[in-house]
Amino acid sequence: MSVQTYTPQAFHRQAHDALGNPQIRSNFRRAMDGLMDKRRSVFSEWDVETLRELGANIRLRALSRLPDLLEQLEANCQANGIRVHWAGDGDEACRIVREICQAREAKAVIKGKSMVSEEMHLNAHLEAAGIEALESDLGEYLVQLNEQTPSHIIMPAIHLNTDEISDILHDKTGTERTRDVDAMTAAARAQLRERFMAADVGISGVNFAVAETGTLCLVENEGNGRMTTTVPPVHIAVTGIEKVVEQLRDVPPLYALLTRSATGQPVTTYFNMISGPRRADEHDGPEEVHLVLVDNGRSAIYQDDELLDTLRCIRCGACMNHCPVYTRVGGHTYGTTYPGPIGKILMPHLMGLEATRDLPSASSLCGACGEVCPVKIPIPDLLVRLRKESVGEGRGNVPGAGVKRNRKEVFAWKSWQWLATHPGAWRAGTGMAGKLRGLAPSTLRPWTDYRTAPKPASTTLHALVKRHRQDHDTTGESES
Amino acid sequence: MSARETILKRLRERADGALSAPESDFSVMTGRGWTPAERLARFESMITAVHGEVHHAARGEWTQALAAVLRDKGVTRLGVGREHPVAVEARAALADGGVMLVDADRDIAAWSREQFETLEAGLTSTRGAIAETGSLWLWPTPDEPRRLSLVPPLHIAVLDAETIEDTFFDVVEAHGWAQGMPTNALLISGPSKTADIEQTLAYGVHGPRELVVIVRHADAPGQADA
Numbered sequence: 001m002s003v004q005t006y007t008p009q010a011f012h013r014q015a016h017d018a019l020g021n022p023q024i025r026s027n028f029r030r031a032m033d034g035l036m037d038k039r040r041s042v043f044s045e046w047d048v049e050t051l052r053e054l055g056a057n058i059r060l061r062a063l064s065r066l067p068d069l070l071e072q073l074e075a076n077c078q079a080n081g082i083r084v085h086w087a088g089d090g091d092e093a094c095r096i097v098r099e100i101c102q103a104r105e106a107k108a109v110i111k112g113k114s115m116v117s118e119e120m121h122l123n124a125h126l127e128a129a130g131i132e133a134l135e136s137d138l139g140e141y142l143v144q145l146n147e148q149t150p151s152h153i154i155m156p157a158i159h160l161n162t163d164e165i166s167d168i169l170h171d172k173t174g175t176e177r178t179r180d181v182d183a184m185t186a187a188a189r190a191q192l193r194e195r196f197m198a199a200d201v202g203i204s205g206v207n208f209a210v211a212e213t214g215t216l217c218l219v220e221n222e223g224n225g226r227m228t229t230t231v232p233p234v235h236i237a238v239t240g241i242e243k244v245v246e247q248l249r250d251v252p253p254l255y256a257l258l259t260r261s262a263t264g265q266p267v268t269t270y271f272n273m274i275s276g277p278r279r280a281d282e283h284d285g286p287e288e289v290h291l292v293l294v295d296n297g298r299s300a301i302y303q304d305d306e307l308l309d310t311l312r313c314i315r316c317g318a319c320m321n322h323c324p325v326y327t328r329v330g331g332h333t334y335g336t337t338y339p340g341p342i343g344k345i346l347m348p349h350l351m352g353l354e355a356t357r358d359l360p361s362a363s364s365l366c367g368a369c370g371e372v373c374p375v376k377i378p379i380p381d382l383l384v385r386l387r388k389e390s391v392g393e394g395r396g397n398v399p400g401a402g403v404k405r406n407r408k409e410v411f412a413w414k415s416w417q418w419l420a421t422h423p424g425a426w427r428a429g430t431g432m433a434g435k436l437r438g439l440a441p442s443t444l445r446p447w448t449d450y451r452t453a454p455k456p457a458s459t460t461l462h463a464l465v466k467r468h469r470q471d472h473d474t475t476g477e478s479e480s
Numbered sequence: 481m482s483a484r485e486t487i488l489k490r491l492r493e494r495a496d497g498a499l500s501a502p503e504s505d506f507s508v509m510t511g512r513g514w515t516p517a518e519r520l521a522r523f524e525s526m527i528t529a530v531h532g533e534v535h536h537a538a539r540g541e542w543t544q545a546l547a548a549v550l551r552d553k554g555v556t557r558l559g560v561g562r563e564h565p566v567a568v569e570a571r572a573a574l575a576d577g578g579v580m581l582v583d584a585d586r587d588i589a590a591w592s593r594e595q596f597e598t599l600e601a602g603l604t605s606t607r608g609a610i611a612e613t614g615s616l617w618l619w620p621t622p623d624e625p626r627r628l629s630l631v632p633p634l635h636i637a638v639l640d641a642e643t644i645e646d647t648f649f650d651v652v653e654a655h656g657w658a659q660g661m662p663t664n665a666l667l668i669s670g671p672s673k674t675a676d677i678e679q680t681l682a683y684g685v686h687g688p689r690e691l692v693v694i695v696r697h698a699d700a701p702g703q704a705d706a
Contacts, residue, residue: 031679050508057502064499067491080663086484138685139676155676162678185674185682192686193596213661223630223672223687230626230664231592241487248658252649253509263675266526267613270687271667279663284588284625295487303495397495 006149006335008351011358014333024159024330031158035321038264039372046260055257056376058250059312066302069211069244070293076214080276082289090120093294097122097203097236098129100290104234106131106200110192112218112228113137114205115153115315116238116294119337119350122203133203136192136224138185145172151331153338154262154317159330192224202228202286206239207314208254209291212247216291218272219258221265226272235274235286241293242302242311254314257374261316297350304397306385310345312375317342319369319379325362334359341369345382353390353400360386430460509649512612519611519644520695526614530670531683533692542638542696543573549692550579550601553634559584559595559602561623566605566638584628595627601634602627602688608643610651615669616693617651619662626664635688637668641697 006014018024062069074084087093093116101109109131111117123133123144135144139156143149146168150156157165162179169175175187204225208217216237218225229235245251259265278285301307320326320340331339336347336356344359360383369379388394391409392402419426433456440455447453459467481489514522524534537545550558558574559582561567571581582599604624608617616637620626629635645651648667652658657665672687683689 027678034679047508054504054506054508057504060499061501061504064501067488070488070491080661086482086487088483088486092483136686137676138674142676155679157676158679160678162680165677181677181680181682184677185685189685197593197596212658215661215665221672222674222685224685226626226630226666227686230630241491248652248661249506249649250504252647252652253506255648256509267615267667267669269530269668269670269673271615271669273661273665274663275661275665276663281622282620282625282663283584283586283622284627285620285663293487295483299487299490302491305496308496308499 004332006332008335008347008356008359011333011335011362014335015329015362018329018333023161025328027159027161028327028330031155032321032327035264039261039318039321040264042260042264042266051253051257052374052376054253055314055374056312058245058253059314059375062245062250063242063302063308063311065246066241066244069246070241072211073209073214073244074293076211077216077291078214080214082214082216082276082291085290085292087292087294087296089296090294091125093120093238093292093296094122094125096292097238098126098131100234100236100288101126101131101201102129104200104288106234108195108199109133109201109203110195110199110228110232111135111137111140112202112204112220112225113140113156114203114238115150115337116205116240116296117203118150119296120238120294122238134192134195134199136196136228137220138188138222138224141188141192142168145169149332149337151339152317152320153315153342159332196227196231199232201234201236202230202232203236203238204228206237206243206291207258208251209239209244210246210248210251211244213275215248215273215275216289217251217255218270218274219255219268220272221269223270226270229272229274230285233286234288234290235277236290236292237274238292238294241295241298242313258314258316261318261372261374300397300399301349304395307349307382307397309377310349310382312377313342313346314375315342316374318372318374322368322372324364324366324368334362341379341383342377345377345379345386348386348389348398348400353386353398353403355400357390357400357404360390427460427462430456430462434458434460506649509647510653512646512650514611514646516642516644519646520641522611523609523614523644524695526612527616527670527691527693528614530614531673531691532614532670533690535692535694537694537696539640539696539698542694543569545694546570546603546636546638547573547577549636549694550574550577553601553690553692555601555634556580557582557598557600558636559599559628559632561585561604561621561628563623564605564621566603567623570603584625585623588625588627595631599632601636602629602632603636604629604638606637606639606643608645608651608655609639610646610648610667611644612647613667613669615648615667618666618668620664620666621662626666629666629668630687633684633688634690634692635668635671636692636694638694638696641695 126133151159277289326340389398390404392405671691674685
């Protein structure tokens with residue numbers, strides 16, 4: 001199997017390749033259709049709009065008090081015995097994690113699913129320091145064995161089919177080839193149990209961090225999250241600073257929204273709430289628990305009233321599952337840690353609009369993402385805002401703003417604006433365009449790959465209507 | 481300036497000014513108004529839908545149900561605590577049987593590998609359950625440590641029918657969770673599962689392959705809930 005590196009700069013080529021790959025097309029189509037159906041049926045007994053309103057409201061309330069809540073979270077975690085660290089960017093977060101590992105002379109780290117750790121490129125950092133970092137979520141494990149990155153934030157290996165997974169397990173771990181999913185799962189279980197026992201440190205993400213009680217909540221089905229946070233002597237949780245919620249009572253609505261939106265499940269197998277390392281009288285659980293609060297661009301997004309909504313996200317992936325673009329090109333095409341609609345509104349902040357210039361425009365603005373978002377992020381509006389920023393028509397609050405500004409394009413639109421507000425010039429211009437229509441170009445770069453180039457009409461619509469009225473002048477009179 | 485100070489300063493000196501916090505209306509999360517019978521039926525249908533196995537027993541006869549489950553599943557080594565009434569009663573009932581009772585209330589360093597490799601089942605009590613989602617509520621204790629419900633391939637949980645409540649929100653509120661959280665609080669809804677291989681559901685990927693819930697009824701099952 002060929003292993004490829006994807007970048008957001010190569011979005012167009014990657015999209016072209018993915019669209020021509022029947023395997024990718026069918027894997028994603030089938031999976032996304034199934035997920036959309038499941039979500040619809042699991043919300044059927046709910047007043048889903050009221051629940052979404054509450055979810056949005058809880059996240060907005062948390063963001064409105066963000067600095068206070070982070071301090072409260074820190075104080076309550078510390079009171080519970082959790083050590084709290086702050087990281088300005090991904091590199092600093094990696095260094096903090098590495099130093100905790102080195103202080104314990106850790107050689108092997110086992111990881112639960114964490115998109116923030118993907119965002120930080122933590123595994124590569126630890127490996128460079130001679131610390132092996134092994135993913136334990138089955139999908140993440142398969143993707144790591146295959147030297148790839150996740151193609152979906154909830155289902156990392158959704159791009160692989162059963163045969164490919166059988167080959168990966170065979171080639172990388174010596175597992176006998178099989179199409180039996182239970183047998184492959186059992187093989188992975190056995191392989192990973194050894195690694196849980198041997199791991200010096202467990203690293204996880206956080207779904208919700210509760211300021212009121214200093215509690216870290218983890219949502220999962222497999223049990224690898226519980227293993228990661230229970231078996232090794234040290235647990236390090238890494239999270240973006242926006243994941244904090246104010247109160248414990250804020251958690252049930254967000255959890256209800258998260259599982260239903262993500263996979264159409266009314267609940268996951270495990271909801272794991274951690275409020276400290278093992279106490280003196282307890283017999284298992286980690287001796288140390290660390291929380292690393294990672295900014296990495298989030299405090300910059302926080303400054304702007306409109307862009308702030310990006311930080312409401314609870315990482316369910318529903319926007320991907322319902323996106324006509326994501327469903328066709330798959331997650332790797334985006335070349336970014338977070339793919340799909342949420343990736344398109346988040347990654348420009350983390351990587352800058354130079355690198356991600358094609359992402360905000362890789363959308364038909366159909367609005368499906370905004371309609372299914374459990375916390376009502378107006379994703380289409382944010383895509384439009386980022387398009388404006390990329391051509392220098394926004395507020396300049398995104399790194400790389402103005403990168404797509406093109407003097408010819410600006411001139412063309414300014415001319416259009418002038419013409420459209422000066423009727424005399426407009427009439428002369430459109431009349432002239434009709435006469436010179438033979439000179440219109442017959443190819444317009446990618447637009448005409450699959451389409452005929454548009455040509456000005458020989459007669460303008462205004463002129464046609466006028467002539468029509470003259471021909472049927474009784475109608476015209478009766479209407480006036 | 482430290483990262484902490486820098487981050488907090490940036491957030492406090494927000495360019496577009498301070499934000500106001502909306503009030504939240506939580507009514508959608510509560511007020512299901514189910515009867516005890518409806519609650520039990522809902523709990524059972526939800527947890528069996530995700531492969532949980534439910535057995536009913538009268539309060540005084542639940543250990544017979546436990547013995548039957550152990551026999552059916554061929555369990556010979558059962559991890560169990562010593563102090564909780566569930567553990568005390570289970571130990572008394574199984575004392576003469578063919579099942580080896582493994583003490584769960586020991587420092588894990590002494591038996592980590594043994595637990596991984598030889599323990600066939602773990603028995604725990606539960607604090608309650610949630611009807612809406614078919615979830616068990618566990619707060620691990622020194623007597624019933626965290627791994628007892630996680631590492632063995634079979635988890636047997638004992639639940640009293642009258643401790644089932646409507647929603648997660650109801651449980652958090654009614655029991656004042658915010659006033660004192662344990663080091664680890666868990667909701668468990670079925671055995672461990674994954675759909676990471678082409679969306680095909682498989683059980684027991686990391687945690688238990690099977691979850692058995694023994695529901696204890698104050699009266700004989702069926703009578704109290706009819």
